Amino acid sequence: MAGVALTAAPRPRDAIAMPLAPALTDPSAPAPRPPQSLAALLGRGRPLVMGILNVTPDSFSDGGRFLDPTIAIGHAREMADQGADILDIGAESTRPYGGARPVSADDELARLAPVLPAVAGLGLPVSVDTIKAGVAAWALDRGAGIVNDVWGLQRDAAMAPLVARRGVPVIVMHNRDEADASIDIMADVNAFFARSLAIAEGAGIRRDNIVLDPGIGFGKTPEQSLICLARLAEFKHFGLPLLVGASRKRFINSVVPSPPTERIGGSLASHLIAVEQGAAIVRVHDVKETVQALRIAAAIEAAR
Ligand code: HH2
Numbered sequence: 001m002a003g004v005a006l007t008a009a010p011r012p013r014d015a016i017a018m019p020l021a022p023a024l025t026d027p028s029a030p031a032p033r034p035p036q037s038l039a040a041l042l043g044r045g046r047p048l049v050m051g052i053l054n055v056t057p058d059s060f061s062d063g064g065r066f067l068d069p070t071i072a073i074g075h076a077r078e079m080a081d082q083g084a085d086i087l088d089i090g091a092e093s094t095r096p097y098g099g100a101r102p103v104s105a106d107d108e109l110a111r112l113a114p115v116l117p118a119v120a121g122l123g124l125p126v127s128v129d130t131i132k133a134g135v136a137a138w139a140l141d142r143g144a145g146i147v148n149d150v151w152g153l154q155r156d157a158a159m160a161p162l163v164a165r166r167g168v169p170v171i172v173m174h175n176r177d178e179a180d181a182s183i184d185i186m187a188d189v190n191a192f193f194a195r196s197l198a199i200a201e202g203a204g205i206r207r208d209n210i211v212l213d214p215g216i217g218f219g220k221t222p223e224q225s226l227i228c229l230a231r232l233a234e235f236k237h238f239g240l241p242l243l244v245g246a247s248r249k250r251f252i253n254s255v256v257p258s259p260p261t262e263r264i265g266g267s268l269a270s271h272l273i274a275v276e277q278g279a280a281i282v283r284v285h286d287v288k289e290t291v292q293a294l295r296i297a298a299a300i301e302a303a304r
Contacts, residue, residue: 039208041085041125042241046298047275049290050086050127050283051079052247053119055111058093058101061248061260061285069114076119083291086146088283089116089139090129094150096217096249108135117142127171133158140166150218151175152196153203160203169209171243172196176219185224186231189214193238211281213243216270222254229270233277245283246270268293 041048055072057064066072076087091111092103108130120126120143127146128139133156136147145168152172153160163170174189193212200210212235214228225246235242252258252266264286271282272293284290 042280047279047294048085048281049083049287049294050088050243050245050281051076051082051084051287052283052285053079053087053089053115054093055089055091055115056093058095059090060093060095060250061263063093067111069118072115073118076115077122079287080122080124082288084124084287086125086127086281087119087122088127088129088148089119089144090148091135092130094129094131094218096215105132105134108132109138112139116144120144131155131159133162137162137166140168145169146171149173150215152192153199154192154196160199160205163200163209164204167206167209169211170200170205171211171213172200173213173243174215174218179219179221179224181221181223185220185227186234189228189235193235197238207240211241211243212238213245213283216244216246217249217251220251222251225249225251226255229274232274232279236278241280242274242278243281243283244271244274244279246274247282247284247286264289272297 053066053072053076054062055066057067066075079087089112091108093101112128112135116126116128116139125146126144127148128136128144129148129150130136130139131149131151136159140147147159147163147168148171149155149159150173152174153163153170172193174192176188197210201207214232214235216225216228220228229244229246232242232244247267248260248263252263252270256266258266267284267286268289271279271284271290274282275294275297282290
C-alpha cells in the first residue's frame with residue numbers, strides 16, 4: 001500500500017470568492033484545525049473504514065435521515081464509536097443512479113454549517129464530499145482535512161489549485177456522465193485517472209496526497225461495477241492508495257434484488273474482496289458491520 005504523506009503546508013486564505021449566507025459567517029465558528037495525517041492512518045497496516053454522513057434530503061440510500069443537525073452529529077459520533085477511521089460528509093447527493101437535484105454552493109454550505117465543525121471536533125479526520133472548490137475551501141477552514149471529489153479534479157477547475165495550495169489529501173474518483181455498456185471500463189478508468197493525475201501535477205498537488213477510487217456505480221453499468229471490483233488490483237500500477245465505495249450500491253441489487261438498506265451482505269462481500277486486492281480505504285454506511293468483518297478477515301489471515 002502506498003503511503004500518503006500529509007504534512008500540511010501552511011494554509012493561506014484562498015483566492016476563491018465564496019459567497020456565504022450571513023448565518024454561515026458566524027465568528028464563533030471553531031478555528032480550523034490542522035489537517036490530520038493520513039500517512040499515519042495508512043501506516044497502521046490495516047484498511048481504513050470511512051463512515052458516510054449524508055446531510056442531504058435525497059441520497060440514494062439514506063436521504064433525509066441526517067438532515068437534522070443533532071441527528072447528523074449523533075450519527076457521526078456513533079460511527080466514530082463503532083470504529084470509523086475517517087468521516088466523510090456530503091451535502092449534495094451525487095446520485096450515482098441519476099435524478100440528482102443540483103444544489104447551489106450556498107445550499108450545500110447551509111447544510112454543512114451546523115454539522116461539519118462539530119463533526120470535526122470529534123477528533124477523527126474528516127473529508128468533505130463535494131465537487132465545488134468553494135465548498136471544499138469553506139470545509140477545510142472549519143476542520144475538514146481531506147477533499148473527496150467524485151469528479152476527480154475534472155469538474156471544477158478551481159479544485160486542483162485549491163488542493164495544491166492547502167496541501168491536503170484528495171480522493172480522485174472516476175466518473176462519467178453516462179454509463180456506456182460498450183466501452184472497456186478498465187481502460188476508461190485508467191485514462192480518467194491519468195487525466196486527473198496530469199491535472200494534479202500541473203496544479204502542484206503532491207502525488208503522495210492522492211487516493212484513487214474507481215467510483216463504483218458512477219457512470220457504470222452494474223456489470224462494469226463488478227468488473228472494477230474484480231480487477232481492482234490492476235489500478236495499483238499508479239502506485240497510489242485505492243479507495244472503494246461499494247456500500248449499498250445498485251450493482252448488488254442486480255445480483256440479489258434488494259432495497260438499499262438491505263444490501264449489507266453485498267456491501268461486506270464487496271469491501272472484503274476490495275481489501276484483499278489492496279484497497280486501503282473502504283467508504284461505508286454500515287461502520288459497525290464493516291469493522292467486524294474486516295477484523296475477522298484479518299484474524300483468519302493471521303491464523304494461516
Ligand atoms: N459514492 C457516493 C458518494 N460519494 N465518494 C467516493 N470517493 N466514492 C464513492 O463510491 C462515493 C462517493 C454515493 O453514495 P452515497 O453518498 O451514499 O449517496 P449519495 O451520493 O446519493 O448521497
